[in-house]
Amino acid sequence: MNSTTHWKSSEPPACLECMTEEGLTHSSREGAPLCARCADEYYVECSECRGLIAEDDAPQSDGLPYCIECLKRLADPEGEIPDEEQVAALVREYIQLDVQSKAVEAKLEDIKDKLKRVAAGRPREGNAVLLGEGDAMAKCGFSERTSYDSDRLLALEAEFGEVLIDTLFERKITFKANKKSLDVFLADDDPQFAAARDAIREAADSKTTLTLTLVANRAPKPNKKGQKKA
Numbered sequence: 001m002n003s004t005t006h007w008k009s010s011e012p013p014a015c016l017e018c019m020t021e022e023g024l025t026h027s028s029r030e031g032a033p034l035c036a037r038c039a040d041e042y043y044v045e046c047s048e049c050r051g052l053i054a055e056d057d058a059p060q061s062d063g064l065p066y067c068i069e070c071l072k073r074l075a076d077p078e079g080e081i082p083d084e085e086q087v088a089a090l091v092r093e094y095i096q097l098d099v100q101s102k103a104v105e106a107k108l109e110d111i112k113d114k115l116k117r118v119a120a121g122r123p124r125e126g127n128a129v130l131l132g133e134g135d136a137m138a139k140c141g142f143s144e145r146t147s148y149d150s151d152r153l154l155a156l157e158a159e160f161g162e163v164l165i166d167t168l169f170e171r172k173i174t175f176k177a178n179k180k181s182l183d184v185f186l187a188d189d190d191p192q193f194a195a196a197r198d199a200i201r202e203a204a205d206s207k208t209t210l211t212l213t214l215v216a217n218r219a220p221k222p223n224k225k226g227q228k229k230a
């Protein structure tokens, strides 16, 4: 780095800020010598790597100072791939938190059920019942969602006409792929359907969802077949 060479050539070493040659007990994150007074007055520690950075131009995140490198790394955690040991630690932490969150979720559901039961038996204001008091209030809302059987409505349409149905309902058409035949169709190279294949590919909107499932710790079962002794 060119920006850091200026003090290396200076003989003897001097404080980067005040140029004193005595009491150079500190050094900046980049390794430049600093006297204790200047380090204390003009420098702060990066909240991540603990290196000394000039307070004036230290970038901040959530009110804490960081060096530019650490700030970059924190802003893009995916930029760094954890090693095996870190992966193992992450999985361990995940399992631990998963257990804790399940317990919390179960408790939340339990409380919610109790409160819903209470709310169901109380008079509603608008569509809601307020429970609790002061700054600890919960609102229990009642909403109704009705779905309509499309076959019955189509039968009604046949009897009373499209106009009536279109006035009362919004029509939604959805397509779900028959995966097997669609895959075969798309993999085929019959020129007659080349345009159709392209059109289908263009109409498709694929999303890959990653799921993380914990693998249950399988303790060896003592009474497996074939292990029994005669």
Ligand SMILES: [Zn+2]
Residues within 6 Å of the ligand: 015, 016, 017, 018, 019, 020, 034, 035, 036, 037, 038, 039
């Ligand atoms: Zn100094």
Ligand SMILES: [Zn+2]
Residues within 6 Å of the ligand: 046, 047, 048, 049, 050, 051, 066, 067, 068, 069, 070, 071
């Ligand atoms: Zn840093």
